[in-house]
Amino acid sequence: MSNTQARVPLKARKVSFSWDGTPLHWVPEDPFTTHTINVLHLLLPAGERWFVHVYKQVLPYIRDERLREDVIGFIGQEAMHSQAHDEVLPHLREQGLDPTPYTAQVDWFFEKLLGDRTLPPGRARRWWLMERVALIAAIEHYTAFLGNWVLNADELDRRGADPTMLDLLRWHGAEEVEHRSVAFELFMHVDGSYRRRVRTWATAFSALVFLWQRGARFFMENDPTLIDGKASFKDFHVRGRRGLLPTAGDMLRSIPRYLSRDYHPSQEGDTEQAVAYLAASPAATAAEKRAA
Amino acid sequence: MPRLRTVALVAGAALLARGALRRRIQVSPLWPMPALEEPTSGRPRSRALRLLVTSRETVAEGVVRLRLEGRDLPRWEPGAHLDLVLPSGLVRQYSLCGDPEDTSSYTVATRLVEDGRGGSREVHEQVTEGTELEVRGPRNRFPLVEAESYVFVAGGIGITPLLPMLRSLPEHAEWRLLYAGRDRASMPFLEEVEKLGRDRVTVVEGRPDLDALEVREGAAVYCCGPEGLMASVAARFPDVRLERFAARTPAGGTSDFQVELRRSGRTLTVPADSTVLAAVRRELPDTAYSCEQGFCGTCQQRVLEGEIDHRDELLTDEERADSMLICVSRARSDRLVLDM
Numbered sequence: 001m002s003n004t005q006a007r008v009p010l011k012a013r014k015v016s017f018s019w020d021g022t023p024l025h026w027v028p029e030d031p032f033t034t035h036t037i038n039v040l041h042l043l044l045p046a047g048e049r050w051f052v053h054v055y056k057q058v059l060p061y062i063r064d065e066r067l068r069e070d071v072i073g074f075i076g077q078e079a080m081h082s083q084a085h086d087e088v089l090p091h092l093r094e095q096g097l098d099p100t101p102y103t104a105q106v107d108w109f110f111e112k113l114l115g116d117r118t119l120p121p122g123r124a125r126r127w128w129l130m131e132r133v134a135l136i137a138a139i140e141h142y143t144a145f146l147g148n149w150v151l152n153a154d155e156l157d158r159r160g161a162d163p164t165m166l167d168l169l170r171w172h173g174a175e176e177v178e179h180r181s182v183a184f185e186l187f188m189h190v191d192g193s194y195r196r197r198v199r200t201w202a203t204a205f206s207a208l209v210f211l212w213q214r215g216a217r218f219f220m221e222n223d224p225t226l227i228d229g230k231a232s233f234k235d236f237h238v239r240g241r242r243g244l245l246p247t248a249g250d251m252l253r254s255i256p257r258y259l260s261r262d263y264h265p266s267q268e269g270d271t272e273q274a275v276a277y278l279a280a281s282p283a284a285t286a287a288e289k290r291a292a
Numbered sequence: 293m294p295r296l297r298t299v300a301l302v303a304g305a306a307l308l309a310r311g312a313l314r315r316r317i318q319v320s321p322l323w324p325m326p327a328l329e330e331p332t333s334g335r336p337r338s339r340a341l342r343l344l345v346t347s348r349e350t351v352a353e354g355v356v357r358l359r360l361e362g363r364d365l366p367r368w369e370p371g372a373h374l375d376l377v378l379p380s381g382l383v384r385q386y387s388l389c390g391d392p393e394d395t396s397s398y399t400v401a402t403r404l405v406e407d408g409r410g411g412s413r414e415v416h417e418q419v420t421e422g423t424e425l426e427v428r429g430p431r432n433r434f435p436l437v438e439a440e441s442y443v444f445v446a447g448g449i450g451i452t453p454l455l456p457m458l459r460s461l462p463e464h465a466e467w468r469l470l471y472a473g474r475d476r477a478s479m480p481f482l483e484e485v486e487k488l489g490r491d492r493v494t495v496v497e498g499r500p501d502l503d504a505l506e507v508r509e510g511a512a513v514y515c516c517g518p519e520g521l522m523a524s525v526a527a528r529f530p531d532v533r534l535e536r537f538a539a540r541t542p543a544g545g546t547s548d549f550q551v552e553l554r555r556s557g558r559t560l561t562v563p564a565d566s567t568v569l570a571a572v573r574r575e576l577p578d579t580a581y582s583c584e585q586g587f588c589g590t591c592q593q594r595v596l597e598g599e600i601d602h603r604d605e606l607l608t609d610e611e612r613a614d615s616m617l618i619c620v621s622r623a624r625s626d627r628l629v630l631d632m
Binding site: 014042045075083099103111 | 335
């Protein structure tokens with residue numbers, strides 16, 4: 001895990017998943033773990049669409065051909081992540097858990113609050129574009145963290161979690177690990193200010209914690225099979241110790257790493273492991289075959 | 293003790309605020325974020341389905357009808373078609389000619405084209421009962437509109453999109469069908485069509501006489517059939533609605549066309565062997581794109597004028613009405629105007 005890891009050319013994979021056989025509680029008998037991870041399906045369709053939207057606008061600021069190629073590959077991967085998670089939502093609705101009240105808010109959050117017109121045109125708008133590029137770099141620190149976690153979350157397999165859902169999460173996680181340096185390198189290339197890095201980290205972290213706990217509570221309270229569904233921090237702590245969710249300790253320890261002046265995403269996660277998963281993932285190999 | 297009083301006041305106020313906040317959240321758990329009026333996430337998209345061919349029968353000379361079974365299939369409107377991904381990976385479009393209300397199967401019919409692009413040959417030679425096919429759609433770019441009366445012109449296998457239309461028209465609707473073919477043995481669904489109303493259907497062997505066709509004011513004209521027939525119908529009735537499956541140019545090839553970039557005020561030519569994206573990038577190098585295969589959606593652009601030949605696998609019918617993926621899709625007309 002050093003800076004010398006080989007550079008992988010990034011390309012979008014045209015995956016598709018069939019959700020017909022996936023039960024509502026795809027981690028058997030553990031609605032809390034299921035729904036805490038399900039929050040991804042609430043945040044990512046709008047969130048990753050927003051990444052693509054912002055990055056399309058930043059292309060003219062890139063003066064480095066290699067970075068531009070990476071960003072173009074990154075955009076396609078993020079677009080596919082957004083589509084793949086989006087396709088889970090109708091499946092949840094069919095099972096009696098309509099996510100629309102929540103996703104409509106997430107749509108507002110990314111399309112309006114974090115949209116293009118939040119600030120007036122001119123210098124303010126350029127500032128806003130750079131602020132959003134920095135926000136994406138901070139979020140990508142966490143997506144790489146989660147990607148690395150899910151690639152190693154063997155406990156989910158031992159509990160008999162649904163293989164299709166695990167493949168979605170690990171295909172996505174592996175691509176996040178694969179492209180984890182792009183967002184940070186782009187931010188350093190077009191701006192790189194340390195104050196901005198700290199400020200946007202604080203915003204992104206608070207927003208993620210706020211949206212995630214809210215999403216988990218939303219799912220638990222609206223799950224048609226639970227009579228008095230509640231989500232609590234204690235549940236989270238217990239699942240973390242069992243290896244079913246990331247631990248709070250690991251998450252806290254990742255904070256100073258991002259804020260360190262020596263930070264580079266290549267120090268996190270393992271490209272080889274990610275590439276190996278992608279070479280074996282049912283969805284990614286099927287995509288490979290279709291493309292051939 | 294003024295300090296103690298301040299602390300007690302602040303603590304009391306904080307407790308009250310916390311209680312109020314909790315009650316507020318209990319009443320409406322998603323408070324205080326507003327929602328987007330027309331949510332973007334979670335809208336059902338047409339996705340790929342894997343369906344089993346459960347019946348394959350010859351319904352006329354050189355025409356086979358396939359029944360593809362699945363469950364909870366999306367509904368469709370008359371005029372809709374399916375994209376069939378053939379075992380070799382070729383993608384071909386076929387009109388649905390079964391019952392739109394049937395959510396457990398789709399029916400399509402295809403004629404063997406000897407000198408075609410290979411799609412129909414593959415269906416006829418390799419697809420049998422028990423073959424599993426990937427299917428996308430259904431999509432409708434040939435919808436049945438409300439009109440005072442209808443005139444349908446079908447040439448041979450071109451009857452397929454029209455058949456569900458004829459069945460769906462109300463009993464009292466005023467319509468005429470001109471059904472032309474080489475000879476009766478090669479014309480599919482002839483019996484069923486004639487049953488729909490002998491006095492309304494004219495069957496012609498050979499070239500039909502379009503001048504004899506009576507089209508009243510306010511009538512909607514629909515035509516599907518060989519290129520020559522559609523061209524002569526279009527020449528006589530400029531408002532005709534056409535369903536075209538084969539590319540306008542022969543044998544899978546493409547021709548060059550003009551693209552105007554209206555906002556940047558430039559016009560460029562897209563050569564037959566190049567893509568719109570490649571041509572646009574020569575003028576505007578910062579144009580966003582990624583997969584270059586029509587699935588990621590990054591290069592979607594708004595189209596202001598011109599007829600689009602959609603070749604992507606992503607956009608919904610709604611999006612297709614006024615936008616395209618410039619990495620794969622092309623023009624059906626000689627010129628496209630893009631909003632870029």
